[in-house]
Amino acid sequence: MIDTHCHLTFPDYQDKIDRVLGVARASGVRGCITISTTTSDCFDALRIAREHADVWCTAGVHPLYSDRTPHRWESLRDVGTDPKCVAWGELGLDNHYDKPAKEVQVRVLDEQLGVIEGLAQEGMAKPVVLHCREAFDALIPILGRSRLDPSRMVFHCFTGGPAEMRALLDFGAWVSFTGVLTYKNAANVREAAAMVPLDRVMVETDSPFLSPEPKRTQRPNEPALVRLVGEALAAVHGLSVAEMERHLDDNTHRFFGIGKGG
Numbered sequence: 001m002i003d004t005h006c007h008l009t010f011p012d013y014q015d016k017i018d019r020v021l022g023v024a025r026a027s028g029v030r031g032c033i034t035i036s037t038t039t040s041d042c043f044d045a046l047r048i049a050r051e052h053a054d055v056w057c058t059a060g061v062h063p064l065y066s067d068r069t070p071h072r073w074e075s076l077r078d079v080g081t082d083p084k085c086v087a088w089g090e091l092g093l094d095n096h097y098d099k100p101a102k103e104v105q106v107r108v109l110d111e112q113l114g115v116i117e118g119l120a121q122e123g124m125a126k127p128v129v130l131h132c133r134e135a136f137d138a139l140i141p142i143l144g145r146s147r148l149d150p151s152r153m154v155f156h157c158f159t160g161g162p163a164e165m166r167a168l169l170d171f172g173a174w175v176s177f178t179g180v181l182t183y184k185n186a187a188n189v190r191e192a193a194a195m196v197p198l199d200r201v202m203v204e205t206d207s208p209f210l211s212p213e214p215k216r217t218q219r220p221n222e223p224a225l226v227r228l229v230g231e232a233l234a235a236v237h238g239l240s241v242a243e244m245e246r247h248l249d250d251n252t253h254r255f256f257g258i259g260k261g262g
Contacts, residue, residue: 001230001245002252002259003032003223004176005090005129005156005204008055009044012208012220020222021052027224030054031258035090035129037062039075042085049084056258060089063131066108067100073115080124086256088116089129090156093139106142113146120148127152127255130173136164140171154255157206161188165195174255176202179212179221182232193236198247202255203229 003024008017024032031054036042038061045057059079061071079085091112093105116128128148132139132155143153150172157178158165168175175196180186193201205212208220212228215221234244253259 001028001203001226001248002030003205003207003226004154004202004252004256005035005178006032006207006223007037008032008034008048008207009036009041010208010220017048017052020224021055024223024226025054027227029223029226031056032223032226033058033086033256033258036060036079037090038065038068039072042075042079046079046082046085050082056084056086056256058087058089058129059085060091060129061108061112062090063092063094063105063109064097064100066105071108071111073111076115077119077124080119080126085126086258087127087129088112088119090131091128092131093133093135093142094131095134095138106138109142113142113148117147125152127154129153130155131157133157133159136160136167140167144171152255154202156204157210158192159186159189160192162192162195165192169195169197169200174200174202174251176204177229177233178204178206179210179216179225179229181229181236182213183216184213190232190236193233198237199251201233201247202251203233203248205229 033056034045036045036058042059049055049057059076154174155168156176158175205221205226211218211221231241234241
């Protein structure tokens, strides 16, 4: 399977990327997408993707970095023209922390959505990776007012319950799970995961965060451990790991245009 969301640009992997990717390959992980958080680090993400055939990247501003100005929106076009850039984001809202202020997050989100809409009109339509933490009620209406297709959006690192899952599924988006799915205290996440159609789900590590059980004490998390998330999702749906892998590989290919030799 492919780790659809990790952060190889983070300091945790400085001078270690070749080793980390080697371990992932040896574990059967066929690739990963390194996710951008600013209009600066998207260039670092693209450099890593260019250096490794089984790595892709995104371009966008994370809500928790929305106060790190200036945002050079032209960077999205610069990075997005490269075929190794397969999505926009991660972008969205985060209500878990007091900062950045909500109004700053919303303003930057609106700006970013406008830029992405403009790029789509120029022929640069890409799927969108969403960060939504304790903010479903606020984020979904904002996304709904955009001209972007909900079926080309994925709510990454889902940590909500059935109500939040129902909201995003009714909106028409996809969802992705991390190691949180494996935690003993995350029964609500597993209950929500059971609701997901098998053609709208993916898995990720969100490395360097959220190492899955039984490797929860491992720091940092690594793409190799995405297989444990896939195994947990298979158990939730009562499928064999091999069958779940087929669904995940097909979904990753359809959503991001990667995998299956592409």
